[in-house]
Amino acid sequence: MSAPTRTHVSGVGINLGVQWRTGWKALAAWVLGLYAIVALTAVSITSLYETPAELQAYASSTDTPALRMLNGDVAGLDTVGGVLVNELGFVVAFALPVLAISLTGRGTRREEEAGRLELLLASRMGRQAPLVAAVLLGLAALVVLGALTTVTFVAAGADTVGSLLYGLAILAFGAVFVAMTAVLAQVFGHQRSVWGAGLAIALASYILRGIGAVDGTWVVWLSPHGWYDEVAPFGEPQGTPFVLAAATTLILLSLALRMSAGRDVGGSLLAARPGPHRATSWLRTPVGLAVREHRGATLGWALLVAILMGTYGGLTQTVMDAFADNPQLTQFIAGGGDALVEAMTAMFVLMLAMLVVGYVLQSLGSLRKEETTGRLELQLSEARGRVLWLSPHILVVALGALVVGGVGTVTLAVTTAASLEDSSWIATLVAAGVGHLPVVLLFAGLSVALFGWLPRVQPAAWAVFAVAAVLAYMGPGLDLPEALIEWSPFGLVGNVPLEDVDVVGSLVAGVGGLVLLALGVIGFTRRDVPRG
Secondary structure, three states, rough: OOOOOOOOOOOOHHHHHHHHHHHHHHHHHHHHHHHHHHHHHHHHHOOOOOHHHHHHHHHHHHOOOOHHHHHOOOOOOOHHHHHHHHHHHHHHHHHHHHHHHHHHHHHHHHHHHOOHHHHOOOOOOOOOOOHHHHHHHHHHHHHHHHHHHHHHHOOOOOOHHHHHHHHHHHHHHHHHHHHHHHHHHHHHOHHHHHHHHHHHHHHHHEEEEEEEEHHHHHHHHHHHHHHHHOOOOOOOOOOHHHHHHHHHHHHHHHHHHHHHHHHOOOOOOOOOOOOOOOOOOOOOOOOHHHHHHHHHHHHHHHHHHHHHHHHHOOOOHHHHHHHHHHHHHHHHHHHHOHHHHHHHHHHHHHHHHHHHHHHHHHHHHHHHHHHHOOOHHHOOOOOHHHHHHHHHHHHHHHHHHHHHHHHHHHHHHHHHHHHHOOHHHHHHHHHHHHHOHHHHHOOOOHHHHHHOOOOOHHHHHHHHHHHHHHHHHHHOOOOOOOHHHHHOOHHOOOOOOOOOHHHHHHHHHHHHHHHHHHHHHHHHHHHHOOOO
């Protein structure tokens, strides 16, 4: 008998309420976090370009192949709206796909993998109701973000119609990845596979857009990132990108619904590969199990930082040339000093440190998943203490951070040295990368401490990370108090290599991280498992 393919969506409202009640904090964090970046960018950038001459100078210096590779082919660079779109280009290129993957995957594959979806579907609820509810929540987040962005652009002095089109472009761009994630949740049986495939598609789309934008070829139309650019809200707006995005979204959603109707609950289009009947002796050890748990994320993040840092490093000289004729931008980046190269590379190293911290928080966050799914309880039922379970995970994540950070640092150092034709930059940037290790340790300690004492609020480490990243990345441009920036987590070690490593701040971060790690381990040995 063939599998049923009719869709049943009764009970969408009830499931929407359930997903909102359990996930509104994550949704609000995404929307408000990204909106904060938009607002801060508007405040900091627009004050630099108040006259037509300043806007023209910005357009002349930033319309280069290198920057089109990074931010896309942004139309209307001689307008306030175009400047804002260009400055937000990199953030939007990655943050919106990640938002879509996170929110859609949370309401679909994660619930199904945990077995909670099966319990919900045992009631009078349509088989596809949870999928539709997850998609609606994801789209609602994009609508709110697009609306807030439009209002902010208008308030900053951008053209009203262009601002509205840009808000719609954000919605259309994110909707494609919401629908794509809905399909991936049917294809793969594990949430981490959905994340891996989603990020790989987003990265491929970003690279395709960059290749097409450099020379303005048709390749840009092969990428959702390219459709986002081709809207050209502050140039000569086009409707074709909206049509392509809407059609792709509808096709993908239809495919996801059909695939969902044709498979078993808990199953997937690609069945998980059955493992051997018995685990190897290595896998039966605590360290071996921890390595298996974290190796996929480690390899994925290492590949991501290698591509990004290689791109940044390889374009260093080109970016320097672009900034040479723009004193306002030089003032913004280097504070008016002569060390523009040091300032730019310090920014690259800072972004690398943020990526490494992101890897650490994601990997340590998976410990909570082990607890909520019941696997931790099973493992602790063996003759294994809690410290013996937690310590290997901390050790493996620490080694993974060294791998991810090491790959990124070496790639950035070598490509920067090649771009500047100065081999001395290899040692300089390797030392700068090492200088940020105490900050990574601090965030690792924070995540473990929260897991040990307050596991339900462990995701709050991401909120601290977001605030710290904004303070470090945008604080100088916003003229925030210097003490606030210097004593923020990423500011503790100093702005290396533009400045020397702050020894006192590094000690505070490193020792603080170790203390938090110890407190987290102690807390884990004293609390109930599982704790809801």
